[in-house]
Amino acid sequence: MSRLVLTHVFHPWHCDHFGHVNTRHYAAAFDDATFAFWAGLGVGQGSIVPVTARQMITYQTESTSGTVVSIHAKPVRVGDKSVTLEFAMSDLAGGALAHFEVVEVFFDNTTRQSAKMPENVRAALNALAEAAS
Template sequence: MTRKCRHGTKARKPPMTDSTRMELLRGVIHPWHHDHFGHMNVRHYAPFFDDACYHLWAALGIAYESMMAEHGVHCVTAQASTGFVKELVAGDLIVIDGAVTRVGGKSASFHLRMLHAETGALHATCDVVEVFFDPKTRKAAAMPDAVRAVLEARSITEDTP
């Protein structure tokens, strides 16, 4: 059975993750996410992307707790830039995937996409820079070699929408 979604396109199996992109989060848009224009207000995108960033580390096999226990550092978000592509409305189901886009000395960058779970349509993007942080010194720290190896192995090089 093919179901028609509210955006006027036939539901199809969306292209989800591959070896470079990881599915991080699924969610639903509720009426309380709406603004006076009848679509999800920009303020509500940030919590979805923020939650996805927590899942990103687990998807990479690097839990926050183990990063602290093994290396004495964790990550903090230094920058997040959201691009709004297509509106979402109550009842829409979303999936957020992500990929490693840059590996630096003390930071790494990630590209997250918010997709419609039924159609695969791109609704928003979020580019995030995470900095490795030593909570004892309260300063940026060098990326642990073991973490670097994982990030470099999963890093994408091509431009991603």
């Protein structure tokens, strides 16, 4: 099972001229969820940090102003230097709204190059992946 990482509400200023949430605001919500995912694992401080290498959003159902969403996350592939995470956004009734996949690469802030994932982070991700399957 995936973990709840963020609850978010869409406001009128998130909507475009068609009356539905603009794609830029889905991206922001998923970016916040990614940050919350790592913060929940205690990752993000120090010299080795995850950075986004690739992301893809699939929109499933329209969202409008006042929609309260929950975003759940799970790791689906854990490598030596990177991890692929899946996020699912749903409304309060559980209806699927959007799906987000992101590849995060671990980066050494000192050398400014990709780095091997810290073992404690790798173990935590593997445990989450196992629990989600």
